Structures are given as C-alpha cells and as structure tokens.
Amino acid sequence: MIQYIKRKNLDVDKYDACIENSVQSRIYAFSWYLDIVADNWGVLVLGDYKAVMPIPWKKKYFLKYIAQPVFCQQLGVFSKEITSQELQEKMLKCFPKNFVKISLNFNSDNSLNAKNTALMKNYILELNDTYEMLFKSFSKGRKHAVKVGEKNNLSVKNTKIVELINIKNKFYDYSGFSESKLTEICNYTSKTNSEIVLGVFKDDVLIGGGVFLTFDDRITYLFSAFNAEGRKLQAASFLIKSIIERNEKSNLILDFEGGNLPNIATFFKSFGANVEEYQQFTSQKFPFL
Numbered sequence: 001m002i003q004y005i006k007r008k009n010l011d012v013d014k015y016d017a018c019i020e021n022s023v024q025s026r027i028y029a030f031s032w033y034l035d036i037v038a039d040n041w042g043v044l045v046l047g048d049y050k051a052v053m054p055i056p057w058k059k060k061y062f063l064k065y066i067a068q069p070v071f072c073q074q075l076g077v078f079s080k081e082i083t084s085q086e087l088q089e090k091m092l093k094c095f096p097k098n099f100v101k102i103s104l105n106f107n108s109d110n111s112l113n114a115k116n117t118a119l120m121k122n123y124i125l126e127l128n129d130t131y132e133m134l135f136k137s138f139s140k141g142r143k144h145a146v147k148v149g150e151k152n153n154l155s156v157k158n159t160k161i162v163e164l165i166n167i168k169n170k171f172y173d174y175s176g177f178s179e180s181k182l183t184e185i186c187n188y189t190s191k192t193n194s195e196i197v198l199g200v201f202k203d204d205v206l207i208g209g210g211v212f213l214t215f216d217d218r219i220t221y222l223f224s225a226f227n228a229e230g231r232k233l234q235a236a237s238f239l240i241k242s243i244i245e246r247n248e249k250s251n252l253i254l255d256f257e258g259g260n261l262p263n264i265a266t267f268f269k270s271f272g273a274n275v276e277e278y279q280q281f282t283s284q285k286f287p288f289l
Contacts, residue, residue: 002094004055006042007035014049022078024109027194027215029054029075036184037069044091051079053091057099065101065284070178071185071222073122073257074278076106085113092281101284108278116283121259122276123268127219131248135241137272142237149238152202156242159199161186164209168225182211182223189213198242200226200235208235212243219247220255240271 012031019029027033034041038056045052054075057066068075077083077091088110095102105120106112127134135143165179189195196219199209208226212219221243226235243254256268259275269275 002044002046002090004042004096005045010043015043015052018049018052019078021080023082024078024107025216026074026107027213028072029078032188037072037181044094051077051083053077063100064098066099067103068105070176070181074105074107076110085111088112089114103282106279108276112279117279117281119277120280121265122278123256123259123273124276125254125271125273127247127250127252127254131245134244139270142270145234145237146241148234152233154233154235154238155201156198156239159197159206159209161197163206164225167208167227171227172225198239200230200239202233210239218253218255221257
C-alpha cells in the first residue's frame with residue numbers, strides 16, 4: 001500500500017533510515033536537507049517505509065504545485081532494493097490530486113517509462129585511479145588551465161561560506177539563488193563533517209572557491225563563486241584539480257551536479273567526467289499556469 005504522509009506526521013527515523021540504506025541514496029533526500037531547501041514537503045510511503053518518495057511543494061495564489069527545490073538536483077524513489085518501473089509509475093499515480101502542477105527530478109537510479117518525462121544530464125568522475133592517470137583524461141585546454149593556476153602559485157585551503165557568498169553577490173547576478181538556504185546547509189553539514197568549503201587564494205587573497213558535500217560514495221560540487229581575478233587565473237579548474245588530487249584512489253565519485261547547459265557540460269566533461277542521465281517528470285492540470 002502506498003500512502004501520502006505529511007511532513008508533520010512522518011516517522012523521521014524510519015524515513016531517514018530508508019534514505020541512508022537505499023540503493024539510490026542521495027544527500028538531498030534526507031529530512032534535515034529537505035527541511036532546509038523545500039518550502040513544504042511530504043512523502044509517498046510504501047508499506048512500513050519499504051520505499052519512499054519525497055514530494056517538495058509550494059503554494060501560489062492558494063494553488064499547490066510540486067517543484068524541485070534549489071540545491072537539490074535529484075529526488076525520486078528510494079528503496080533498499082532496486083525499484084521496478086512498475087513501482088515508480090505507481091508512485092506517480094499516487095500523487096495527491098490537489099497539486100495543479102508537477103515538475104520533479106528523479107534520481108539516476110530510477111527509470112520511468114511514463115509520458116511527460118525529459119532526460120537531464122549530470123556529470124560525474126570516478127576517483128578510483130591515481131591523480132596522474134586521471135589528469136591524462138583532462139582535455140588539452142583543461143590541462144593548460146590547471147597549469148595557469150600552478151604557474152601563478154595559487155593555493156587551496158579552507159574558507160568560510162560567507163566569504164564565497166560575498167564574491168557571488170558582487171560578481172554574479174542570477175535568479176533562484178538562496179543565500180539563507182546555502183548558509184543553513186553549510187551550518188548543518190559543518191557539524192556532521194559532511195561539508196568542505198574550500199577557497200582558492202592568490203598571495204593569501206581569496207579569489208574564489210566552492211562548497212563540496214560528502215555523503216556515502218559521493219562528493220557533490222554544490223556551489224562555487226569566483227571574482228574577476230579568479231576567472232583570469234583559472235581558479236575554478238585549479239579548485240577541481242585539487243579535489244581530484246586529494247581524493248585520488250578513493251573509489252569516491254565527484255558529482256559535478258550539473259551539465260544541462262552546453263557551456264557547463266563542456267567544462268565538466270573536460271575533466272574526463274562522464275554523463276549520468278536522470279529524468280524530469282512534468283505535468284499540469286491547467287495549461288495557463
């Protein structure tokens with residue numbers, strides 16, 4: 001039996017245990033993470049938390065709709081066993097009827113055979129080899145970019161998220177960014193040692209950096225920001241090179257958490273990363289919404 005359970009009625013221990021022990025486990029699906037990034041959320045639950053599917057939702061003009069939260073690339077169905085297409089599609093049919101619009105990303109371990117799905121791209125790099133061998137898979141341009149950073153004596157060390165947000169606010173202007181949610185994620189993960197906030201420095205001056213979340217076998221590249229000098233000195237390439245070098249021969253996966261935009265895809269692919277496809281399901285009752 002599949003039932004929809006509101007967040008306030010959720011057995012959090014059983015839910016989080018299902019996420020942690022699932023084949024498809026992602027940090028985005030934990031209750032603490034969704035409490036931060038989702039305006040509201042509930043869960044479709046199979047039996048006694050044998051399988052779960054978190055449903056993040058918002059409200060506008062008294063209308064409720066399902067939408068993928070920021071800093072949350074993949075959700076979908078989670079279970080201790082590989083889930084069948086049949087179960088995943090049963091979950092879709094169990095969405096509460098009061099949601100007038102749906103836009104939800106499933107995880108790369110899910111596989112839907114339903115209408116209204118689109119393939120999305122993410123890039124990942126397996127870190128199971130030496131840095132020297134991984135570096136050989138870099139594109140010619142990316143190898144040059146890394147050497148630019150080395151020649152300019154860039155260094156990578158821990159920094160504070162507020163410093164990177166300050167760079168973002170000064171040098172970037174894009175919608176959908178939530179300073180408060182990113183800060184809250186970092187505050188929580190810093191207590192559980194599941195976060196690395198790294199800065200790239202030139203002569204001890206911060207020129208950019210990124211946030212990496214660690215969970216299970218994944219290092220997720222959640223956020224980055226670089227100033228004008230950082231871009232000129234190829235600080236982004238130098239930062240990613242540093243993460244790869246630090247985690248060589250680890251059997252971990254560097255999850256670049258992006259790749260749908262052509263320029264971003266080209267950048268991530270240039271590190272030797274491979275495409276990991278996931279599906280986005282969309283549906284709406286009223287075309288004008």
